Amino acid sequence: MERIKRVIEWLKDNDHSMAFIQDKTSIFYLTGFYCDPHERLVSLLLFPEAEPCLICPNMETSLVKEAGWTGEILGYSDIEDPWLLVRQAVEKRNAVLTSCIVEAPRLTYARVQALQDAFPAIKLIDGEPFLMELRKQKSAKELTTLKEAAALADYGVEVGVQAIQEGRSEIEILALIEYELKRKGVRDMSFGTLVLSGDQSANPHGNPGQRTIKKGDFVLFDLGVVLDGYCSDITRTVAFHHVTDQQQDIYETVRKAQQAALDACRPGVEIRTLDQIARTIITEAGYGDYFPHRIGHGLGMEVHELPSLNETNTDRLQKGMVFTIEPGIYLPSIGGVRIEDDVVITEDGYQTLTNYPKNLQIIT
Template sequence: MSDKEKAMQQWMKEVNVDVTCLQSKANVFYFSDFYTDPHERLVALFLFQDETQIPLMVCPSMEVNQARDTGFKGEVIGYHDHEDPWQLVKKAIESRGIGVKKVGVEKQEMSLARAEQLSEVFAGVDIVRADEQVHALRKVKSENEIDALRKAAKLADYGVQIGIESLELGKTEVEVLADIEAALKKKNVVGMSFSTMVLFGEKTSDPHGNPGNRRLQRGDFVLFDLGVIIDGYCSDITRTVVYGEANEKQREVYETVLRAQNETLARCQAGTQIGELDKTARKLIEGAGYGQYFPHRIGHGLGIDVHEAPSMHEHNKETLVDGMAFTIEPGIYHPEIGGVRIEDDVVIENGNAVCLTNFPKELQIINESD
């Protein structure tokens, strides 16, 4: 039994939960090493308080072999599309002779339809929230998880380098994006953490802009935001450069964001309240006169999901501990000047921050000859 399962069982004993039902892709992977995108089909993992009961997984029959190939030690039940998987779950649990009075679920992940189906399987039981406990476990990464994050971060650095090398006057955002992802595929990257973002000029002032057919011009800010998935774990990096030449305002905005990130990174130590990190960056950006153009939190947790706990906002009173992995990504998005964001992946090790992404951060002016 893994340490993760033992920790969940201990929690289940403390709150008297008999069974925990997990059906988010990330949480199923976390406890089983089986990752799949079942679309509308059910994939669920059931963990039991009783230490003599092995975990139970239900998945489409066409994915049973993949689930077993991961080395998953529990019972796997496959179902065909014409079958009701919940009835198979009910039969399997009843055959174990387990009395179920309280079930833990992922409140934020479970749809109303599935909650109703679960209530039919476990008629009359209490349903309680279990996702907060799972998130608490996932916040603190093991060495193996950190190794995967480190590998993913290295390839994210490479993706930015490819993007910069791809820049040419008149080239479109999506053409540069295609060059990045093609190069990463050649490095055996199977999936991106999220939709790759390449934005030029005025489009950089939208924090979550959509790449399109905007063509590169001299004097443009160019913003890259990308990440890859390695061994089930995500990276997430943002870098901003200028193509051709940078004006005074562009330099001012860039240097403000860079100072904000550097000062925030310096405060990333075990014992520091997460909210203080956001306040550090926000105070500096506000002091430079750009506070209204920094509309988001300083960062987010990073792991199996590219956005996971903890949420790095100014009101979060949690403290950093060894093993936490997260991003630090201040930004300024000015409608007339353009947008700058600098984002790195960070892990707390031996009390201090270690940046996993290491692409250079000093302002780069990219010329055609480069």
């Protein structure tokens, strides 16, 4: 309930009447209850001067209790209107609604209309920045889970590298990775696993397919797992059988850029500095036009969250922040290299959570 208390204090400090939280990740962060409700409404209602309540389908009420929620639960069946329960909860608390906090980027237009129909005089205010700010610095418990998730990502890359064979397809290797992770107890991946080879590795977010591994290919792995609600995200690139001088130069440039960005990670450093350091190294090596994305992104309950590690972000690193550092170079017809680690800011520096080796491996 400590996280909920912080939101309620924020409501009080800013004279907001209610918070309408309906994103599944936000609800999990605040209550410990996670489900994917599909089109059904699951909502946490928070008030500055009244008890909170959670609205969910009847089929989820037992799981809400198992998660440790001790507040009011309002359940509904598939033939009932959950918005009636929202109105009833407000009326029961004699709340006078003038403003309501919502998660604007995650709220559908249909739900905006439903809220405005239920409370015509209400003003909707985006509370997403505040909620995301709460999640930026991880607790010791969160860091333990993130480290375990990162170790599983390391294992996934290990399985993928060991599965490389001439004539074996990207999708076959991908299936082997996910099969072995399932055997470790992983239920969900953080995102669609990438195994990209040859010229396909030059597409940062390409689609694994039936292309088979050939001698001289780069093979790029990008994967992560979800463990107890927290994500990991790792990228490693290896070569099969042999590399050209240009391929080796590309790889070493990315490795050097990543290490330089990592070396700058410590509390108080402007976030844009990390991107600028890596981008300068890649640009001076002649590959600046082939590094098309930011240096990294925040990591936690979602695989992409705050902070955004781009070259214009002037926010400063803080102890407990977790994010990725992932420079890349992608040359059409030749292939791409990306090296990505999960990183936590410590008292006076950083620690990488992912630890699979980063020296250029040539698989034979």
